[in-house]
Amino acid sequence: MPPTRLAGLLGTAIREQRQSRELSQSELAELAGVSQATVARIERGERAPSIAVLERLLAAMDVQLVVGVEPLDAHLDTRIDGLAARPIAERIDGLGLDRLLDRLTDFPQVITGCAAAVLQGAPVPADTLQIALRWQDAKLFTRWLETNYGQRWNARWGEFGGVWLEPEEPGEHLWSTRYGEIRATMCDELPETIEVRHGGRSYQVVPLVELELSEPRAAELLRRYRDRQLVSDG
Template sequence: MPSTRLGTLLGNAVRQQRHLRELTQCELAESAGISQAAVARIESGSRAPSIAVLEALFAAMDVQMVVEVEPLDAHLDARIDELAARPITERIDELGLDRTLDRLTDFPQVITGSTAALLQGAPVPVDALEIALRWQDSKRFTGWLQANYGQRWNARWGEFGGVWLEPEEPGEHRWSTKWGEIRATMCDELPETIEVRHGGRDYRVVPLVELELTEPRAADLLRRYRARQLASGS
């Protein structure tokens, strides 16, 4: 069954509460009286759970659901408005961007995706460093991941780990590391970049106009931001 936004939100909530309590999927499943495979499918958003199953999962973690309604994607609009009011340097620090970049010195890369949009002033949500990386540097990147406790996103189980690190292996190009989450766009040659400067540091980023052509996730956020600007007369 394809993932839905609500299924993804519910799965994220279950996974977040489980992580806060340092429970494994097996431990939560046993407490809730369901299988570990069912927990994995719920957390990944690939299974729409019944209300009874959700209540059992949350009760096993001593919490309960609160249901509200809001205009479609109002949460995203509110997030964009909040980010627009904050300095870029503060958001860079919150992401730990400089800390991660200081350690990515084993191979060339450039900043792309929503991270590049952030550095060019767009108030779009960013939860990971997004880079463009050449296929020819894949082995060096894999070595870096191994040295920095990298784990690759496992879409089947809805969490990091349990799959091969190498970008050549099937799966989403998304890894957790000791320095934060990294998402990679693999390419034959690095895209053209511009330089932006914040807090005394220069960053090589893919320009916004190129992001809108090549990065669907960033493009959707940028279009939403611009639509809100037009609506407000900014």
């Protein structure tokens, strides 16, 4: 059975929680009573864990799953088509990246996720700047958030605020700031990037081929865009 979107989302959640606790896959596997290979497959999105295994993995990290629902993504087709009809300069202006990037100078970071896809010409929806950020710079990022009125997304309340700012603390890596929202992908080392230029400005972005391997949401939208192209060409 091919990997599903849910498997990818669960894998990402497990990986982020494990890394925030500085646990290796083997250490988490031992705590949860499963094999390291099982943890690796789940984190890669290759296998959706059973409810029992998922609960054991989360309990081993002192967290629990919060379940929600949202409409199916059929509405995305209309939005993707609308974006494809707009010049790339308009898509980039709509993101408002420059105002935020001009102030993210306290630590190294690169653009990833859907924002990186947009900068490379893909007409995919992107509402938030997503950056790749090293764990070793987490404290610098926290200080930057404190200075710029940062609030972290609280999944339980469905709004920003009421949870710890620090990336090391449990929770979604999404913050609001005085300059806009930031989503962070925490990593040990920054990924390889390419340079793209628009309007006389240079951006360091994770290339599309890597986004499809490491960013489930961006990968899903890129595949959806390609599928629509095939239908149109056919």
